[in-house]
Amino acid sequence: MVPLSYYLLLSGILFACGVTGFLIKRNIITIFMSIELMLNGVNLSFVAFAAHWHQLAGQVFVFFVMVVAAAESAVGLAIIIAVYRARETLNVDQVNLLKL
Amino acid sequence: MSVHLILFLFFGAIALAGAINLLAQTHPINSALSLIAVMAALAGEFLLLGAEFVAAIQVIVYAGAIMVLFVFVIMLLNAGVEERTKGSRVAIMFGVPGMLLGSLLVAWAVVHSSGGEVVPVGALPGPPSTIGELLFHQFLLPFEVTSILILIAILGAVVLASKPQVVQKRKEH
Amino acid sequence: MTGTLNLWLIPILPLAGAAINGFFGKKSSRRAVSTVALVFSGAAFACALLAVLRFWPESNTPYQEYLTHWIRAGSFSADFAFYLDRLSVVMVLVVTGVGFLIHIYSVGYMWDDPGYYRFFSYLNLFMFFMLTLVLANNYLLMFIGWEGVGLASYLLIGFWFTKDSAASAGKKAFIVNRIGDFGFLIGLFLLIQHFGSLNFTEVFDQVKPMGVEASAGRLTAIGILLMVGACGKSAQIPLYVWLPDAMEGPTPVSALIHAATMVTAGVYMVSRSHMIFERAPIALTVVAIIGTLTALFAATIGVTQTDIKKVLAYSTVSQLGYMFMACGVGAFSAGIFHLMTHAFFKGLLFLGAGSVIHAVGGEQDMRKMGGLKTYIPITFTVMLVATLAISGIPPLAGFWSKDEILWKAYESNPVYWVIGAITALITSFYMFRLLFMTFWGDYKGISVDDHGHAHATQGHGEHGHGEPHESPMVMLVPLVILAILSFVGGFVGIHNGFEHFLEPVFGGEFPKTITQGAGNTEWILMGISVAFAFAGLILAYILYVSKPYLPQKIADSLNGFYKAVLNKYYVDELYAAVFVKPLIDASSKVLWQGVDRKVIDDTINDAADGARHVSDEVRHMQSGNLRSYAGWIAAGAAIVIAYMTWLGVSR
Numbered sequence: 001m002v003p004l005s006y007y008l009l010l011s012g013i014l015f016a017c018g019v020t021g022f023l024i025k026r027n028i029i030t031i032f033m034s035i036e037l038m039l040n041g042v043n044l045s046f047v048a049f050a051a052h053w054h055q056l057a058g059q060v061f062v063f064f065v066m067v068v069a070a071a072e073s074a075v076g077l078a079i080i081i082a083v084y085r086a087r088e089t090l091n092v093d094q095v096n097l098l099k100l
Numbered sequence: 101m102s103v104h105l106i107l108f109l110f111f112g113a114i115a116l117a118g119a120i121n122l123l124a125q126t127h128p129i130n131s132a133l134s135l136i137a138v139m140a141a142l143a144g145e146f147l148l149l150g151a152e153f154v155a156a157i158q159v160i161v162y163a164g165a166i167m168v169l170f171v172f173v174i175m176l177l178n179a180g181v182e183e184r185t186k187g188s189r190v191a192i193m194f195g196v197p198g199m200l201l202g203s204l205l206v207a208w209a210v211v212h213s214s215g216g217e218v219v220p221v222g223a224l225p226g227p228p229s230t231i232g233e234l235l236f237h238q239f240l241l242p243f244e245v246t247s248i249l250i251l252i253a254i255l256g257a258v259v260l261a262s263k264p265q266v267v268q269k270r271k272e273h
Numbered sequence: 274m275t276g277t278l279n280l281w282l283i284p285i286l287p288l289a290g291a292a293i294n295g296f297f298g299k300k301s302s303r304r305a306v307s308t309v310a311l312v313f314s315g316a317a318f319a320c321a322l323l324a325v326l327r328f329w330p331e332s333n334t335p336y337q338e339y340l341t342h343w344i345r346a347g348s349f350s351a352d353f354a355f356y357l358d359r360l361s362v363v364m365v366l367v368v369t370g371v372g373f374l375i376h377i378y379s380v381g382y383m384w385d386d387p388g389y390y391r392f393f394s395y396l397n398l399f400m401f402f403m404l405t406l407v408l409a410n411n412y413l414l415m416f417i418g419w420e421g422v423g424l425a426s427y428l429l430i431g432f433w434f435t436k437d438s439a440a441s442a443g444k445k446a447f448i449v450n451r452i453g454d455f456g457f458l459i460g461l462f463l464l465i466q467h468f469g470s471l472n473f474t475e476v477f478d479q480v481k482p483m484g485v486e487a488s489a490g491r492l493t494a495i496g497i498l499l500m501v502g503a504c505g506k507s508a509q510i511p512l513y514v515w516l517p518d519a520m521e522g523p524t525p526v527s528a529l530i531h532a533a534t535m536v537t538a539g540v541y542m543v544s545r546s547h548m549i550f551e552r553a554p555i556a557l558t559v560v561a562i563i564g565t566l567t568a569l570f571a572a573t574i575g576v577t578q579t580d581i582k583k584v585l586a587y588s589t590v591s592q593l594g595y596m597f598m599a600c601g602v603g604a605f606s607a608g609i610f611h612l613m614t615h616a617f618f619k620g621l622l623f624l625g626a627g628s629v630i631h632a633v634g635g636e637q638d639m640r641k642m643g644g645l646k647t648y649i650p651i652t653f654t655v656m657l658v659a660t661l662a663i664s665g666i667p668p669l670a671g672f673w674s675k676d677e678i679l680w681k682a683y684e685s686n687p688v689y690w691v692i693g694a695i696t697a698l699i700t701s702f703y704m705f706r707l708l709f710m711t712f713w714g715d716y717k718g719i720s721v722d723d724h725g726h727a728h729a730t731q732g733h734g735e736h737g738h739g740e741p742h743e744s745p746m747v748m749l750v751p752l753v754i755l756a757i758l759s760f761v762g763g764f765v766g767i768h769n770g771f772e773h774f775l776e777p778v779f780g781g782e783f784p785k786t787i788t789q790g791a792g793n794t795e796w797i798l799m800g801i802s803v804a805f806a807f808a809g810l811i812l813a814y815i816l817y818v819s820k821p822y823l824p825q826k827i828a829d830s831l832n833g834f835y836k837a838v839l840n841k842y843y844v845d846e847l848y849a850a851v852f853v854k855p856l857i858d859a860s861s862k863v864l865w866q867g868v869d870r871k872v873i874d875d876t877i878n879d880a881a882d883g884a885r886h887v888s889d890e891v892r893h894m895q896s897g898n899l900r901s902y903a904g905w906i907a908a909g910a911a912i913v914i915a916y917m918t919w920l921g922v923s924r
């Protein structure tokens with residue numbers, strides 16, 4: 001028997017790792033992967049709660065999250081390719097033409 | 101110390117290790133592989149919770165399609181090792197402890213408030229067919245909308261990633 | 274009396290004249306302008322005469338005419354309404370009559386001035402305001418007239434506004450008047466506070482049952498404040514300084530406004546408020562003291578002045594002092610009597626001086642005149658009449674009124690009489706000095722040759738001259754009329770006739786015993802004052818005709834004192850140093866640099882600068898750097914999460 005809080009803890013730690021990666025990494029693709037990590041953490045907490053309250057809707061929600069994640073990573077990677085073509089770099093600090 | 105708990109801790113450890121490794125590695129391909137490990141471990145967790153359908157989807161879609169896409173792009177763009185600069189050192193120095201602190205705070209809050217309810221093994225009821233019924237009855241609209249979303253995403257990805265068309269200017273003779 | 278007297282016509286007619294001349298005068302011929310001006314002011318005089326004649330049979334009770342309502346605020350109301358009693362009769366006839374004569378005179382005097390139409394417009398405007406003042410039935414309407422004559426005075430003093438000194442003189446007059454008006458206003462506020470109304474009948478009906486205030490109380494306060502206003506308008510100490518400067522205006526202006534009518538507004542107002550003053554002896558004493566001191570003070574200055582108009586200006590201040598002395602000892606009818614005779618002979622003096630100035634081509638310094646009695650005999654004759662009148666030589670008008678005042682002053686306190694008699698001596702002296710310097714001896718003016726004319730005061734005639742010449746008929750006729758009035762105007766005072774006439778107004782429970790003179794005392798005093806008048810004449814004759822070297826010797830021997838008197842006791846300089854300079858300094862250094870620039874402007878500038886600095890800092894958020902954006906988002910999210918955690922935990 002595993003307390004609910006353990007699942008939530010794990011989910012939170014995964015999310016925190018994702019945020020950290022998002023902030024400290026400079027490679028665009030790595031940043032993207034951190035976003036995926038965040039989404040995974042959130043999925044875990046959804047399912048944990050769904051189990052806790054015996055509702056299936058939590059799982060359905062996870063389903064949708066995954067769909068959206070898929071779509072988003074497809075588009076995002078396409079953008080990265082386009083940016084790479086334009087700027088020849090994957091370093092996010094150098095993609096700064098929007099600077100004021 | 102039930103088996104449930106041991107399995108939970110096992111998968112949890114793998115997930116954590118993978119997450120931390122994602123942060124620690126400098127080459128993106130190593131980070132991608134760690135992420136796959138994390139997803140696999142999470143699939144295990146889902147199974148423990150009785151969400152077979154989700155676990156299966158996790159492996160098939162997430163680890164099998166999305167991560168493959170990532171690896172393709174990494175190979176395509178020939179991403180190299182990230183250099184250490186002064187700024188990144190500062191970020192790591194401040195960011196990581198900050199994040200640790202924040203997460204510990206949240207963790208404490210969660211543990212403090214939840215009061216130790218337990219989730220039994222396989223708590224989620226019913227076979228996957230119930231999910232199917234939910235999907236096509238209660239959640240029909242989001243279902244259809246997401247299908248359109250995927251369509252749009254495909255179109256967008258194709259347009260964005262295609263080689264730029266060179267527009268020939270007609271010169272007047 | 275059947276029907277209305279249509280009093281409202283009397284002020285409105287000159288207003289119409291002013292409007293017509295003001296709007297259409299520029300394009301009209303001088304004939305048209307003068308016709309309009311004369312017709313409307315003459316009509317005002319005619320209406321006044323008519324109204325008086327119809328009022329006469331029932332003139333014991335005042336007549337009020339209501340034109341239209343004006344202010345209704347709670348329990349306070351003031352309306353456009355007019356009031357006629359015997360006092361107003363005297364005032365309105367003097368104002369319209371003398372005013373009309375001066376209008377006629379001005380047609381000749383101002384003929385060559387480019388601002389001809391403007392002059393008559395302002396002059397008619399002045400008549401309108403002055404008539405409103407004397408005919409008003411409440412203090413508020415009177416105050417409108419009061420302010421309006423101040424405005425007209427400013428416009429007319431600064432008539433030749435391109436001249437700096439004239440413009441400054443106009444400003445000075447208006448500002449000093451304003452100071453007096455401030456006191457007047459406070460007095461009005463006190464009246465409203467205590468009596469709830471500014472209407473004459475309502476106020477005086479409430480004042481009537483009140484007893485005499487032994488110590489300073491509300492009536493004393495009101496009285497003194499009203500007197501402050503009168504000091505400003507009627508040029509008494511300490512607010513007389515504008516009147517000598519007001520001589521910058523054209524001479525008819527000096528005659529009308531600063532001799533006959535406007536400056537007498539203060540005397541009229543004090544007389545109208547006699548019921549208040551009679552119950553506040555302290556205020557009355559203040560009035561008397563101010564009047565007496567001013568009379569003496571101004572007379573001494575008049576002795577040393579060389580500009581013919583300035584001598585007359587100080588003489589006016591001095592005579593006004595006599596009027597206030599009379600009011601101050603409770604002899605209001607004597608004050609009004611002197612007001613009337615003074616209008617005649619002072620108006621005549623000024624118009625005559627204008628004729629003299631016109632004759633010598635603009636010169637106003639008496640030392641450059643002389644011997645004019647052969648050149649301008651008619652002017653000389655009328656000036657002689659006027660000088661005899663003002664010196665108080667019987668049987669001319671001035672003697673009767675001045676003597677009445679001196680007798681009443683003696684009855685109140687012999688000290689007043691002594692000062693008054695000495696002032697009469699000095700008055701006679703400097704007036705005859707003026708006469709002798711101007712008309713006797715040899716003509717010291719610029720010689721008859723190619724010069725043309727010497728510095729003509731601006732706008733005056735440009736007939737090429739040589740010899741001094743007499744004025745045209747249009748200027749001489751009013752002079753003669755005024756001379757006749759100066760001669761006979763005093764006869765109404767015989768056997769206290771004037772006092773009887775004004776008894777319905779000033780009588781009441783403080784009856785001034787209409788004494789025939791306590792037997793011999795009055796005759797003795799009369800004799801002394803006549804002797805003083807002749808003494809002044811003789812003294813002037815000695816100093817300026819027979820032994821003309823003497824004045825210089827006397828001046829040299831009294832050197833310091835003479836210089837002080839010549840410079841008007843340095844009062845203007847004192848005011849400038851004590852009041853004007855600190856005010857200007859405070860205004861420019863404190864209010865302008867300090868408050869306006871530093872506080873107000875800088876506050877706004879600093880606010881704008883501050884906004885700019887803040888935005889300068891904030892714009893660094895838009896760095897174009899993805900990770901900094903991410904950092905901001907993470908920070909924001911962390912705050913929200915922390916808040917929710919806190920919420921959850923604290924529950």
